[in-house]
Amino acid sequence: KAGVTQTPRYLIKTRGQQVTLSCSPISGHRSVSWYQQTPGQGLQFLFEYFSETQRNKGNFPGRFSGRQFSNSRSEMNVSTLELGDSALYLCASSPPGRGENNEQFFGPGTRLTVL
Amino acid sequence: GENVEQHPSTLSVQEGDSAVIKCTYSDSASNYFPWYKQELGKGPQLIIDIRSNVGEKKDQRIAVTLNKTAKHFSLHITETQPEDSAVYFCAASKGYIPTFGRGTSLIVHP
Numbered sequence: 001k002a003g004v005t006q007t008p009r010y011l012i013k014t015r016g017q018q019v020t021l022s023c024s025p026i027s028g029h030r031s032v033s034w035y036q037q038t039p040g041q042g043l044q045f046l047f048e049y050f051s052e053t054q055r056n057k058g059n060f061p062g063r064f065s066g067r068q069f070s071n072s073r074s075e076m077n078v079s080t081l082e083l084g085d086s087a088l089y090l091c092a093s094s095p096p097g098r099g100e101n102n103e104q105f106f107g108p109g110t111r112l113t114v115l
Numbered sequence: 116g117e118n119v120e121q122h123p124s125t126l127s128v129q130e131g132d133s134a135v136i137k138c139t140y141s142d143s144a145s146n147y148f149p150w151y152k153q154e155l156g157k158g159p160q161l162i163i164d165i166r167s168n169v170g171e172k173k174d175q176r177i178a179v180t181l182n183k184t185a186k187h188f189s190l191h192i193t194e195t196q197p198e199d200s201a202v203y204f205c206a207a208s209k210g211y212i213p214t215f216g217r218g219t220s221l222i223v224h225p
Contacts, residue, residue, distance in 0.1 A: 004158070031211075042215055042216075042218065043159075043206075043215040043218075044215075045212050045213065048211050048212070056210070056211050058212065090158050090159070092158075103149065103161050103164060104161065104213075105161070106151075106158030107158050108156070108157055109157075
């Protein structure tokens, strides 16, 4: 079974631009979560989608948004990029069943650098 | 909100030694505690998890213990090998939102 895939793997943008990152979950997984990982703040939860609906949201400004498609693939968008948005953005998918607190399978991440 | 403290930030051991990483959490409602291993250039990989109705769980060389009263949980790796070298993260989860510790860089010297 293929793992979680994320595209692109690396991205360089300048301040003020916007960016869209893509995540394809493991086949059959319907929950997709996004995280930001930085040396200063560690791993922080951005949001979680299930069946095309945002089910949970972390404490990030509205510049960070996402969506999920009917095939469970997900995208996240960051508008008006700031230098502090430079980070590794990770996507994770969870298998169905078991209610809350399903185990999560992470992708390799997208390394975003904002200049 | 939930706060997770993880110690130590760096752990250096000799091959064959045991390694212990400890985490404390603040929210007594947290009920799911996964541990992840992250190698350079890769995403975190779940290595073991424990739920609040269990005190200990073991999987070959890896074990996790949970003390709900004291709100702390620990990862134990026995007979460490060089390929165990990585950054390890603990997390405490309530519902679908996990809060992660800051990570422990484990270095296993051959």
